[in-house]
Amino acid sequence: MNYFLPFTKILLFCVVVFLCSLSLPCRGKDTLTLGESLQDGDTLISKGDIFELGFFTPGEPNRRYIGVWYRSFSTKLETILWVANREKPVTNLSGGALALSPDGNLIVTNTGSDVLWSTNISTPISNNQSRIVQLLADGNIVMNNSDGTTVWQSFDYPTDTYIPGMRVGLDLQTGVNQVFTSWKSKTDPAPGNFTLGIDPGRSTQLFVWDGRRPRWRSGRWNGQIFIGIEKMIPTYMYNFKLSNYDLEGKMYYYTGFNVSHRYMISWDGTDQHLIWSETIRSWTRFFAEPTTPCELYNRCGNYATCTEIDGKAGLEPSCTCLKGHIPAKETEWNNGNWTSGCVRRVPYKCEKEGNNGTDGFWRMQRVKLPDSSVLEPVVMDEAGCQASCLNNCSCKAYSYVSGIGCLVWGVHLVDMHIFTHGGNDMYLRLASIELGQSKKKSAVVIIVAVLVSSFALLACTYLLWRCLKRKKEKILIYELMPNGSLDTFLFDDEKKRQLDWRTRYKIIEGIARGLLYLHRDSRLRVIHRDLKVSNILLDEEMDPKISDFGLARIFGKDDNELNNTKRVVGTYGYMAPEYAMQGIFSVKSDVYSFGVLLLEIISGKKISTYYNHEFSLYLLGYAWKLWYENNLIELVEPAIRETCSIAEVVTCVTVALLCVQDHVNDRPTMSTVLIMLESGTAASMSPRQPSFAAIRGPTNTDSSTFELANASITVFTGR
Template sequence: MRVPVSSKIGVSNPYRSWKSATDPSPGNYSMGVDPNGGQQIVIWGKEGRRWRSGQWNLQFFIGIPYMSNNVSSFHGFKISLPDETGTMYITYKPPTQDLFRFVISWEGKERQLKWDDDKKKWLPLQSEPDPDNKCELYNYCGNYATCDRSNSRRICNCLEGFKPKFKDQWDQENWSAGCERKIQLQCQSTNRTSRENGKPDGFKKLKCTKLPDLATLLPSEENTEACGKRCLENCQCKAYAFVTGIRCMVWTGDLIDMQHFQQFQQAGNFLFFYRLHHSELDGGRKISNLVIVIICVVVASFLVASLWLLWRYKKKVKVSSMPCCKDKDVAIFDVSKSKRKEFSADLSGPSDILIDENQDNGPELPIFNFGVVAAATKNFYEGNKLGQGGFGAVYKGELPGGKEIAVKRLSGNSGQGLEEFKTEIILIARLQHRNLVRLLGCSIQGEEKLLIYEYMPNKSLDNLLFDATKKAELGWRSRLDIIEGIARGLLYLHRDSRLRIIHRDLKASNILLDAEMNPKISDFGMARMFQGNQNEANTVRVVGTYGYMSPEYAMEGLFSVKSDVYSFGVLLLEIVSGQRNTTFRSSDHTSLLSYAWRLWSEDKAMDLVDPSIRDTCSPNEVLKCIHIGMLCVQDSAVHRPTMAAVVLLLESETPTLPMPTKPTYTFLRSAIEEEYIGDAQEIVSSNDLTVTLQY
C-alpha cells in the first residue's frame, strides 16, 4: 500500500485505528505522513499529535533509534519521485519473503507485525520501541526540554541555558509547561547599544538527540557551516542541523518534542545546534582571580555575620514567607531550634511510634500563624468548605501571593483528637512521594488544631466516582491511572519509605485528585508506623471505615500491610464498578464484594463494570483489575498479595494470576447487615469505636 506525501495536499492520515480491541468502527487515533519540514510518520489523537517517527533521511526515520542501528533490516522503506501532481509515495518492500504488517492499534500505538507460518499468527517484532516509554509521547517534557528514560533521577531535563517555566510544577514531575531561557538572546535585546556592541549569540552543540518537530528545510545549503551561517543571520532562528539525505534544517519556532537517546546513532551521524546568549556558552564566563577572591571574601563575611546573628537571636527567629505581608499578625512562622524542641516535646508521638527504636523528635515543617490561616480561608467561610468528615471540616484558602491551600480543621467534638493530629504531623511531614498528599505546615492556637495541605482542584475521588452526573468525567484510562497511582503510593508506605506505615483508613474519600487527575493518598490520622523488622501488630482500638476493614482487623484487632491490601481491593472494585461498597444493595446481595465474586465466578465480570465506561474500556485490562481486586479481598491475609506484587501485576501486559478464594467474611457480613441494618444505612465506625463480632 502506498502512503501519499505532498506539500500541496498537506497532512495525509489515511489510517484509522479501531475503537477497541473488538470493535472495528473508527477509533480515536489516525496515522499518516506530515510532509512539512521533512517527511515523517505521525500518529494523531483527539488532542493533536501523539507520536512521530522523526524525519526521513532516505535510509530511515531519524527519530527511531532501533531503525538507525539496524539500517539493513529496514531498507524496504522508500519514497518515490514526484509524479505529475508533485505527489510522492512512501512504500515498503519486505527484505525477505516473509509477510509484514504495519498497523495502528486501538490504543494509538504503531506496530510492525510479522507472520509466523508455524504458529499461524501475527507476532510483533522484537525491535519495536517500548510501549511504556513515556518519552515516545509527543512533547512529553514540554518546550526546550529533552526526555531521557535512562535518567533514573529525572526523566525530563531543560536544555542547558534554560530553566523550568514553572518550578513548582517541575518539582512535582509535571513537565508539560516545559522550559524558558535564562538569558535573553543578544539579537533580541531591546537595548540598541547592547545589541550593537555586545558579543553575538552562539550555538550549543548537542548530540544523541531526536531532532525537534516543525523544522524548515533549506536544501540549497550544502554543509553544516553554511547551514549555521544562514541560521545565525536570522535572529528568529532558534536552532539548526545538517542531516545527510535531508540537508539543512532550521527551527524558527519553539523547540518541541526532543528525546535523548542512550547512544549516538551510528547510521545517523548528525549534530544539533541550538542558539544561546554568548555568556551561556562554554568559556563565555571567564572570571578573573581578583573577582574570585572578592566573591570569596564577601561570602565568608556574610556567613560569619549570619552565624553571629543566629547566635544572638536564637531564642526567637521569625521569618515571613511572604514579603508582601508587613503585618506581624499575618505571617508564617518557622521556629528556632529551641522553640522546635519545646514544640516537639509537646507533640511527641505515642510510645508505639518508633524509628530505629528511638522516639521520633516531632515535626520538622513550618508552623503557621493562626491569623494567616483564618485570613486565607476568609475566617473559615462556609462557601470555602471543601468537605466534612468525622475529624471536622476542610476549607479552601489562598495565602498572600496567590498560593492555594487546603486547611483541615479538627473540631472540638471530633472523634479524631490530639493523638491523631500528632500522628498525622509526625508521619506525613517525613513522607515524600508523588502519590501522597503534601503537608505544608500546621497551626495550633488554644483548642484550634489545623493542618495545611497542598490544594487538590479535583477534590476527592468519591466526589466524582459516586456522583451519577460526574462519574462520566472518569474514563477508563483515568481510572486505571488512579488505581496504579494508589498502588504505587501504598507500596511506598509499606516498603520504600524508611518509616514503614500502615494507613488503616484507605477509602475513596481519602484519595485526592490534583489538576491532572493524579491520585494522592491523604488522611494519615489513623496510620500506624512499624519498626523495620515488624510485620504485624494488635490493637484494642479498632478505627477506620467498616466495609474497608479486613476481617482480621475488624474482628481481632490485628493489622498489617495486608490490611491495607484488603482496603485497596475494595477500593479497586469500587473504581471499576462506580458503586460504593458500604451502600451497595441488590436483590441478592448487600455487599459489592459478594456481588463481584458471584459475577467473577460465573464469568460475567464485565457486568460489574460501570456502564459509563463499559463501551470504551479495555476488557482485558478491566478483567485483570477485577481479578487482582478479588485476590486482595480474600479472607486470609496470607493469601493476599503484597502491594509490590499488585504493582507488578498491574504493570504487566499478560500476568499469570493465581485463583482467589471465596471471601466468606463478605457473605457473612452481608447477612448480618441484612438482618440488623436498614436498607439505606451506611456502616461507618466512629474513630473511637471498638468493633466486636462473634460467629
Template structure:
C-alpha cells in the first residue's frame, strides 16, 4: 500500500512536470500581449498559424532596435511600429499601458518610445493579438471591439487583405511610406496613396509632388501601367465601405501562396511571392523616363521607343518653348498652333451648339490625369464632349465608361499596346487634312510572309484594272477578316522605281539569297534605303503558309519586328519592299570569327532582351496570339544601332486559348535544333515552342557557337545537351564565348545561361512563359529556380541544322532522337 502511494506521488509529480513543460512551450509561442504579459527585447509572439512573428529586430549594419512584424524570418518585414523612434539598445519592452494603449517603453527610465495613441478611456482592459493574416489587433476585452490595428497604420509594405484606402468625405486615408534606404526603415521620401476616386488609381508621391501614377483601374488592369503586377497578384479588388471609403486590396486564389508588396526607397513597387512559405518570385514594377509624372508637360506625348527624343506634340500643337524643347527640357509642354484654336461657339439663344470641331484619335495612350467621368454610352460620350465647349478630349472604357477632360492634358504616354483610344478635340480642317494626306504603312514580317502579300498586291491591281475596264467591281475573293484589316491600304511600288533603286538588280547590290529569292539593297529617289526581295521562280515558298496569317501579321508594329513598306507586282515580277537592315542578320556577326568581336556583352544582352520583347509582343500584346515557329539567328535582323528585328513569319500561326494550350499540325515545319521535342516528334506546338527556340538562341548568343556546330558525329551532343552537361558538372562558366567574357559581367552571363536552360526544359509546362522570361532578363525576378531535365537532340546523317523542313510529316522524323544526360 505504501509502495502504491509512493508511486502514485511520483506519477502526479511526473504528470505535473510534463504539463508544466507543455504549458511553458505553448506560452512561449502564444500570440497575445496583455496588461499582465509584456514582450521583452529578446522575446517574440507568434501567430496561431506560426507564419508571423512580432518582436524586436535590427536592420543590416545597424544597432538600432525596432518593433516589427515579419513573415517566416526577419528579412521579410511587413510592419514597423517605431520606425522613426528607434531604440539605441535592447532595453525596449512592449506592454499595455494603464490607458489601454499598446506602447513601447524604455524599461530603464520608463519613457514611452512609441504608442498606438488611441484615446479610449474605457479600454483599460485591452489586449493585443497577432492574428493569422499578419495583423496586430488591439481590442477591448469587454466589448471585443477593435481599438487599433497595424493594417490601418501600415509602414512600407502590404500583404493580402491589407488595404490602401481613401475617403473623399472625411479626407482620411490609408497610405504607405517608403523607407529611406534598404537598411534604414525610417520614413522615406515616397508615399503611395489612392486618388481620383471616381476612377480610382494609385499615386506615388515624392515630397508632396506626384512622381508616378497607375492610371485608372478598369476592373482588370490599370490603364496607365501595362507593366503593373496584375499577372502576378490574383484578386486585385476595388470596393467601397458603408462609410464611403474606397479601398484597394489583393489576395491569392491559392491558399499556399503569399505575397509582400512594398514601396521601395526608390519609389517603385516590389513584389515578393512565396509558395508554401518559401520565396520563389521577386520582381519590381520597372519605371522608365515616360513613367515620371508629366514628363512632357501639358499636351506633350511621351514615347519611350523614341529615345532620346521621347517627347512630341500632338497634331495641331507645337512646343511652348522651342529652345527648351530642343535641349530636351519638355516640362513646359505644348500649346495649340496658331490658327488651330477651337471654334466651338454657343448660338445666341442658347438652344443649341454649333460644333465646328472634330476629334483626332490617338490609340494606345495612357489616360491623362484629372479625368471626369459619366455613365453614358460610347456614342453619347462623344456627342456630350462635342457639345461641351470646355471638353478638350474624351476616352471610353467599357468598365469605367465615359472619361473626359476639361483642362490641360497632362501625363500622357504612348504604349505599344494597351491604354485607351484618346480622342483630342481639334479644328475640323485639321481632321480633313489628316484624312487627305494619310499614307498607309503596313507593318509586316520578312521572309515567307512575302508570297501571300504579293498575291494580295496582284489582286488589288486586278481589282483596279477590272473596275476601270468593265465598269463593275470584280467578284470578291478576299475574306471578311481580310476586309476588316483594310488590305487596300498596302502601298504599291512601281517596277521602274525599284529597278533604278537597285541598279537593275545588279549582283553588287545583292544582300543575300534565301528560300524566297535574292534580296537587294536599294536607294529610292528620296534617298530612303530599302531591301527589295525578288521572288525567285524556283522558290519553294508557297502561298498556303501565309493565307491565314497575313491579315493580322500585316498590322503588327513593334520595335523588334522588321517593317514591311510595300510590294510590287508588275511585268511578271513579284517583289516586297522592306526597311533596310544595314547589319544584316545576327548569325553573320555571331558565328563569324572576325565579326563576333564586334558583339561585346552589352550588345549581346541588348539583342537578347530585344528578341524577348518581340516575342512577348507576339504572344501577349498583339491583337491575336501569334506563334513564330522558326526563331533562329538567321531570322534575327540587326539595324544600324544593332537593334534586333524578328523576321520570317512564313511559318507563323495565329492561335487561341491559353499559353499552355497545344495545337497539333500534320506538317512539322521549322529548323531542327530549334524545335522542341513535342513539336518535332508529335507535331504539337504552343507558345512554349517559341520559348524553347528562344532558349536555344540565347545559349548560342552567350556561347558564340551554332547549335548545329556540335553535330560532328552520330554520338555528339547538341549545344543544349552540351550546356546541360556542363551545368550538371558545375562547369557552366566554360560555355561563355571567350571573345565576350568579362569578369565584371560574369554574373549577367551566367544568369542568361540559367534562363536559357529554363527555356529548353523537356516538358512545356516547366518552361517559363515569355513574359516571365522578360522579367528574368531585366532582373525584376531576382530568384531563378533551378532548371529541370532539358530536352535536346542527337542529329544523325545531317550536314547542317539550318535547313528548314517545309513539308516534313510529323510521323517521319526518324532522323531525330531525344537524349538525356544524367548527373554524375
C-alpha cells in the first residue's frame, strides 16, 4: 500500500512543474515571451528579488495600472517607480493583461483586447528571430531580440522617479530631452503639471517646470554639487555624474546603482532625494527643493535678490534691488508685489563713452548666481574673467567659479537668492558714479585695516618669538571669529535673546556638518574628544566653527574604529560613558558630546544644571522625561518658545536623546544625524532612557535649580 507513495509524490511534482510551464504565477520569473501574457495578479520578479512588475491600484479600486516597484522596501504604493498606462487605466478589475503582441510590441490591454498602452516601436521581428521582455536586476524593463539587440527599454521613458543606474539626459543633436513628469495627484499617476530635466540651454542645470514656466533650478554643476542649492554637500549626490556630452552627442546624468536611493519629482512639484533607512524601516527625505519662498524661480523679479526672514507663518521672502537699481514699479514694490523687479538707475559709462568708459564692479557674496549665464571657455582665471566682462559693454556681471570657470551675464539678471551660507561671489557691473562714494569709504577702511593688521602682526610675531624661544611647540591658528564662543550667547541673560530659533537650528546643522566632515569626509578621520559649547566659535553670520583640537586624535581611513587610552581627557558631562569609565573612544564618543551640546542649545541650560525634582534629574534626564511626557516645549529656552518650530524641536530633542544612548551601537553616525535633521524622521523614533539621567543629586536645597561646578579639561590616570 505504501509502495505507491513515492510514485504519487513524483507524479504530483511533475504536475506542478507542468502547470508552472503554462502560467506565470510561479515565483521568481522575470521574463515574458511571445505568446505569454501577464494577467492581473501575476508579477515578474527581478533577479535579486529587488524589483517587481505587475498591476497596482493607487486610489480608486476600479483603476488598475502596470508598474514597477521595490519589492523589498516598504509597501508597493510607496515605491512605484515606473508606470506604463499612465493615461489609460484598466477599468475592469479582472480583465487587464500585459503581453507581447504579434508585431513585437509590448502592450497593455483590457478585457475587450483594446490596446491601452504600447511601446510603439516600428522594428518588426524577423522570421529567424524571437523577442523577449525581461525585468532586470536594476529595475529596467528591456525588450531584446534573440540576437541580444535591445529594441526598447523603460529607462528611456521615465515617469516620475530616477533609479540609480539610469542614464537620462538631453540629446544635443535632436534636442530631445528625457524629463521626469510628476503624478497628477497622490493617487493619480496620470501626467501632472510638473516636469524635471536638464536645461535645454545646455547649462548643466536641472530645472523643475510648471507647465512651460520654470519653477526651480539647481544652478550649474561644478563636478561635485549643483552650486544653486544652498545646503548641498558632495555626499548628497552619492557618485552623481553629469557629463557635458558623450560620443553620441548627449548630455546625461548618472549615478552608480544603489537600491537604497531614489530621486523623484513629486505631484506637488518638489524635487526629492529619498533614502531607505534600515534603522527605522522607512524611506526618509534627505533633500527636497523648492521648499522655501526664495527657492521659487525669480521670486523677486529681475535685478533683485531674495532673502528669507522669519515671519508669523514661517519663512517669508524679502526682496531687495541690486546696488545701482531701483524698483521698476515703486508702488507695487512697496506693497509687496515684486514681480516687476528692478531697473538700472544710471546707464553704464561704456554706453556713453564706448569701452573706454570707467565702469567698475561691485562684489556680492553668498549669491545663488543668476540664470542664463554664458561660459567663457578661453578665460583661465578671475582676472581674465573681469577683463572679458569689462571689455564687453553688454556684460552685466561676472563670476569665476571653481570647477566651472568664467561665467558672464549679457542678459537680464534673474532668479537671485542670497544664501545664509555657501553660494558664490558675483561681481555686478556699475557706472563709476555708483562706485565713487563706495570707493572713498573703501579707501578709509583699507587704510585702517592695514594699520590694525600691521600692529596685530607685530604683536603676534613677538609672542610667537617668545614662545619658540622658550620651547618648540606646534601652534593652532584660527581665523578671527568676531562673535566669540557659543557659550557667551547661550548662558548670558541678554545675549541669548539674539539666538532665535532659526539661528539655533542653523548652528545645530552647522556643527553636525562639521563633525561629519571630521569623521568621514576629511582626508584623515578626526575624533575631537572635547566637543562642548565653549569650543564652538561663531563668525559674523553666526555660522559655527568647531575649535580647540588640542585633545583630538587623528586616524587613517582604515584604522580600527574603537580605540583605547589610559589617559581619559575631556570635560565632565560631555564624555560618553564608555570613554569616561573605560577609556574607549570612537567617532560615537563625539556623537554623544553632540547630543549633549544639542540639548544645551535648545534649552539654554548647562549640562550640569540640576533640577530639584522628585527624580533628582540632570539635563539629560529632564529632557528624556519631557520627551516621554510629550511636553518638550518646557525644555525650550523661554525667550524663544513663542517663535520656535515645535516639529523641529521634537526632531532635535529626539536626535539628541538618540546620540546620548548608553551603548555605542545604539547611537547614530553623524551622516544619519544629518539625514534625521533634514527629513524630520527622528520624531517617530523611541530613544531609551539614558543611565546618567537620574543620578541622585543634592537634596539639601530649596531652589529649583542650581549649577554644579564646571569641569573643564580633566585628566584621569588609572592606578
